[in-house]
Amino acid sequence: xxxxxxxxxxxxxxxxxxxxxxxxxxxxxxxxxxVGPPDPVSHLRPVIYDDAPPARNTANVxxxxxxxxxxxxTREYQWKMQRQELDAFNQAFWLDSNTRFYAAKDAVLQSxxxxxxxxxxxxxLSAFYSRWVSQERVRQxxxxxxxxxxxxxxxxxxxxxxxxxxxxxMMHPFRRGG
Numbered sequence: 001x002x003x004x005x006x007x008x009x010x011x012x013x014x015x016x017x018x019x020x021x022x023x024x025x026x027x028x029x030x031x032x033x034x035v036g037p038p039d040p041v042s043h044l045r046p047v048i049y050d051d052a053p054p055a056r057n058t059a060n061v062x063x064x065x066x067x068x069x070x071x072x073x074t075r076e077y078q079w080k081m082q083r084q085e086l087d088a089f090n091q092a093f094w095l096d097s098n099t100r101f102y103a104a105k106d107a108v109l110q111s112x113x114x115x116x117x118x119x120x121x122x123x124x125l126s127a128f129y130s131r132w133v134s135q136e137r138v139r140q141x142x143x144x145x146x147x148x149x150x151x152x153x154x155x156x157x158x159x160x161x162x163x164x165x166x167x168x169x170m171m172h173p174f175r176r177g178g
Contacts, residue, residue, distance in 0.1 A: 042094035
């Protein structure tokens, strides 16, 4: 709780209050997602969400996908899960892609004779990069299309959740929310 005076200090001379007025403002905790160090292979920095969905409580649940295990609106839970699934999809693709890339690049470098000049090494790597890009084009295009589809789905679901929260705040302005 932050306590601020009713008026700025420059107005105290004019108003000269006979008693000390204090206004109380509720200061919410700021929520921030954290970003971890980059993965050494995928080079992606993982996001640590401060509002990640809670761990599933599977006690007294007969079906693994029962909605009884969730509290509140399941759309928000679905959005949080979708967001993490998108991150996992992205991580898996780039981990696999970069692992294969580094293995192929190392194979090219190992195949060069020891007396290779820097110019010949550069030419071999240039040819490798060109082959790699053309070889991976279809896979990359499929990944891009799937990533865009999942990303837009996550964005739209997140927008629906935030709109629903906004409407709830407008309908019940004095209800405290979490």
